[in-house]
Amino acid sequence: MSKYGDSKTISESVITSVVKSTFDETLGVATLGFLTGVFKVRNQNNAEELIRRLKASEINLDNHLVQSNEFLGYTAKVLIALSIATTRQKIDYLLNAYINGVADVDFRNKSERFNELIDVLSSLSIHSIQVVVEIYKYHLNNGLLDTNDDINRGVIKHLNDVFSMTDDDIYSICHLLTAKGLVFQHQLFGYGFVPQASPWVKDIIHLLEVENQFQ
Structure with a gap:
């Protein structure tokens, strides 16, 4: 053998x-x-x-x-x-x-x-995993941060559209993901924040073998 x-x-x-x-x-x-x-x-x-x-x-x-x-x-x-x-x-x-x-x-x-x-x-639930992967995908396709807060809020609207979630639900999941080390929160002027996937998310995508989603 x-x-x-x-x-x-x-x-x-x-x-x-x-x-x-x-x-x-x-x-x-x-x-x-x-x-x-x-x-x-x-x-x-x-x-x-x-x-x-x-x-x-x-x-x-x-x-x-x-x-x-x-x-x-x-x-x-x-x-x-x-x-x-x-x-x-x-x-x-x-x-x-x-x-x-x-x-x-x-x-x-x-x-x-x-x-x-x-x-x-x-x-994490499957839903939470899918949300953080979608945040990573969004910023990969659209850039990370912009000086315009309205443009920055685009990721929240994107998650609204993809998952039919309210803003409050999105922010709640992002707080959970932040505690897990998967999301950074960039505060916006006035209220809210922009969720940005941490480098760990790329490792998770590697482990889950879903890189082809982002090509």
Whole structure:
């Protein structure tokens, strides 16, 4: 068997081991009765899907990486996030984030940042993720800031149109995204602010594999 094949076999073993040790000691203990079995089946299904995607990928893993603290920590982080994901779309986002994170040529140096971003993604709704991506997309296409406040408020109107949201709803979500480190707030004269996506959003887009939206 090639080194490439060996590494993917080892990664499967690692993921299975992480699932057993992590969830037997946390979720399994915390639940009662039939829920324990339900959680174990769900977590195992998530792990099997993650393994299938890893095997189907063209990622050339090496044995040192697969057995590294960075790989183990990132695998555990994503599996825990998957265990509390409530929608199919969130699960797909997290699976994409795992594969794209591990595939990054600089994964070992970026793993701590990627771990932080998994925490952020796990804590946000799909809607909030889509809003911050749309803010990034808007400024990418229209420039960042202008001296004219009416032009600056264009991003708010854009979000109104795309998501059929009120200004108050937009500002509330932006406050949440600011607390997560994803949005900067540039105060406008009089009232309100312009939301601007932070550099972390570009990393999130990279992890979610949605760069093609912005070409």
